[in-house]
């Protein structure tokens with residue numbers, strides 16, 4: 234029996250490991266991956282960004298989302314929709330600052346005293362941050378589902394919201410996951426894919442299997458305007474998973490993962506067809522699409538299924554900011570108490 238602590242720690246750690254496995258091949262086609270790394274592609278930790286095993290923007294942002302949830306919990310705001318979202322937005326603004334950028338939002342100058350991640354030098358590294366995340370947070374106003382900032386459906390929303398599903402004090406993970414993504418991504422497929430991921434993670438923590446979790450999240454998804462594209466992507470993943478051996482070529486029929494619904498679909502597919510967490514992550518990064526983001530999202534899901542014990546120890550050991558990630562997982566679990 235895998236306990237809650239194992240699943241929460243597993244989800245954040247495996248997400249970071251998947252992100253780091255995908256980092257060296259994010260912008261390579263499948264053929265280029267094979268030319269550079271052999272016919273099996275990436276099989277374990279490789280250096281990137283001058284580090285032995287570097288996380289990228291996906292994990293950096295995920296950590297700031299986790300910090301925002303911890304601060305909202307400490308402020309007693311997790312059940313207060315507008316207050317919690319403002320706290321989470323300020324956590325995003327601190328991520329923006331860590332990237333050396335500034336914002337025209339009025340709270341930008343006043344958000345630095347909250348939180349502690351901004352003090353970590355290691356997070357002040359640019360690891361190919363997404364344009365929409367940067368520009369959305371530079372806006373003088375906060376993006377919401379009702380008043381979107383843009384029409385982007387990039388995967389920058391879904392890749393960072395896992396902590397929303399893992400924070401048990403959040404009673405409406407689908408809604409908050411979608412709202413957090415909509416801070417930067419205004420297209421329904423950009424934020425509903427994120428809500429879906431948060432809802433799936435919550436079901437997995439309760440011990441549901443992934444197909445059950447998807448069925449429940451699909452029901453919730455269907456109630457949101459503009460859900461059709463995300464619904465279709467998830468259904469394609471479920472049906473492809475029941476249809477033959479997993480291969481990168483088959484995976485690539487789900488898309489390139491640069492957009493939210495495809496990244497979600499590919500991550501779900503990788504977990505559904507794999508025997509263990511190691512196999513999930515290798516499948517999730519060895520394809521021509523956005524490898525670090527699919528590695529991160531598939532890791533978030535697989536870690537909640539198999540727990541931290543499912544991650545090969547020699548993949549955790551060299552992981553950049555490993556101690557900070559584990560500490561945040563504990564804080565997310567306890568609400569920062």
Ligand SMILES: [Mg+2]
Pocket residue numbers: 289290291360361525526
């Ligand atoms: Mg990245």
